[in-house]
Amino acid sequence: MQVTKKFHSTMNIEEILGEIIDALHTAYPSFLVHLLLSQEWKVKADIPTKPLTYGEETGNKIVEHAYLTGDIQIDQTGERMTLYVPLRGKQGVYGVMEIKSSQTVILPRSEIDFIQMLADTGGNALENAELYQQSRNLIHDLQLINETSHQLNLNLRLADTINFMVQQIIESFGAEHVGFIMFHPKGESTVLEGSTELFLKEDTQVKLDSLITKMKREKDPIYFGDLESQEKQYLTEYKSMLVVPMIQSNELKGMVLAVHRLPYYFTFENFKLLQSLVHHSTLAFTNSMLHEELERLVITDHLTKLYSRSHLDERIQDSMYKDGQGAFLLLDIDNFKLINDTFGHQVGDDIIIQVANVMKKNIRTDDIAARWGGEELAIYLPRVELSIAITIAERIVQTVAIETSPRVTVSIGVSHWSAYKNPPSLDHLFKEADQALYRAKETGKNQVVVSDWNKEKGMEGV
Template structure:
């Protein structure tokens, strides 16, 4: 009788604990779904998901990966823990990527045995869940812990539910940011639009201390179109835009100004350094363009110690560019209070 009563009590306690866990899981999924459907940006969506997974299942590492180039490579999404950006993590990412691609099923690994680099952590408990939207494999998530058999099967099911509910929100966030990027990006050159450049310069002139503006024009562009055709002319524009993007910092802004004119704004950069950037671009374009072309640059500058406005910044650069075009081309002209040629 005592054993029977004890057994019933233990069973009731287990069922009670199980029901509490189920309620917690449902609340977690509901809260996560509600938050993810509130139009978060991609970085906020994935950071929130990472925090939810770490807090709910006590994971050590959480990573989100998106397939690119027809599954040839994967992109690490924001919100992933720092470990996944290290060379050591590539072993796990490549192995699990291959398994997910082949099987397209979630993976539950209790004791993963892999040769890792000495003095680096080895993760034994691994959960990997594919991210599928509209029946297409978009990416996958990885959750890891160093202890073997750390995650339960209930934890595995919870993770699948969280990833399933996040896939639509992830796709929506990506589509929204892609649309926003298209709005502020020139279709041909992939540089920013002039409107975006205007807005960023106006903001910089309120928040920063100085900045350099460069207006760049392709010399004899009409002759290129007449000689080689407009398709080659477009290719020349793309070449110049690519050289600009490859020779500026992440915070600098390259933009399509209009026609064959491109623009470059360097926030926080003094005039001498900005002029040096313009000089390097003129030289690189002359050396590496095909067909051979040259460009002319007009450079202007502002700082908070002088009363200025962004339309005057553009006007000074445009005047300097006009002088560069009229005095031999393939050069940089700098305009401050007085005009000087470099």
């Protein structure tokens, strides 16, 4: 009764295992006791335990028989006796107690029955503690999945979604690096921004090519306990790896990887939980990508892949609200009608694309290049002085004349606003650039002309 009270006063497996040893030492102080456990429970260093092995040449057949049948086994070697007593619960056997007599002893059947009863009490307590821990883990996993799903549905931005998921996986599983790789219809693969730095390296992406091919072919989750033992190691510094496919509507969208330097770092429960997380998050990823693709289509010109004029207007208005100055460049392809008449409209479209590519190569990430209409293109340079804007415009004029085929030239009109020298006005900015462009066309083409209004205000910059 005392032992039963102790066993059922705690749900800590480590404490229960210690109580089993203490109870046997109290009842039989001269016996040597070891616990042979079937599961990798964490125990104190002073609790005598051994791993329970069976089905191997090195295994003890008597121990194996006790574990598989659930019956006490007695090994009488000479005058000394060894008992192998299974730790039985209602749903299974959780280990075997090895009880060795240190001297000649003969145990009556009643003592053996008492030991078995003690073992069963411990086995039931172990089972209850294990089920309790499993239920807590399950609750934690469900809470994690619920929280993840809730957060993913709050935000449609893909970068935010990836950052959130990477942090969840690192915190929940202790992964050192996490990568999200998306597969595209034409066969190429992309590591999504927000993945940790390991997966953003070019050499890492090359090393993962064969793994990506394997995932596309088999579409199955993969658990690598120790990559060093694998024929193909993929990432030589990292031994543990979890790979989970991202599948939506039976279509493979990509895969998620989590890695750690230590072998067998991730448990199989980690592997199953990651599959659940990825399963619940794939729809959110797909929706985020569709949402951003739709946004891109709305604000992007189909032919040139430059921004649309409406998006350009919005960005300039925003700049005029928060920046101190900015420059507007309006470009026109010289003699464009002649190009169309001579080479056809398809070549004309290709010329517009070539000029657009020159523009994109000569501006910063924060600058906005847009299609203004027809063969007219535009660039807005936020927080840029007029002199710098003129330098950029002249560089574009020179580059277009060299790099286009068939060879064409462009004329550029430049206007500039400053919160200190002239009040910002969107329409005025456009009008001044348009007039400057008109003068550039009328006075020889293939040149840059600055707005007269800027010159009058002492803002010519050159």
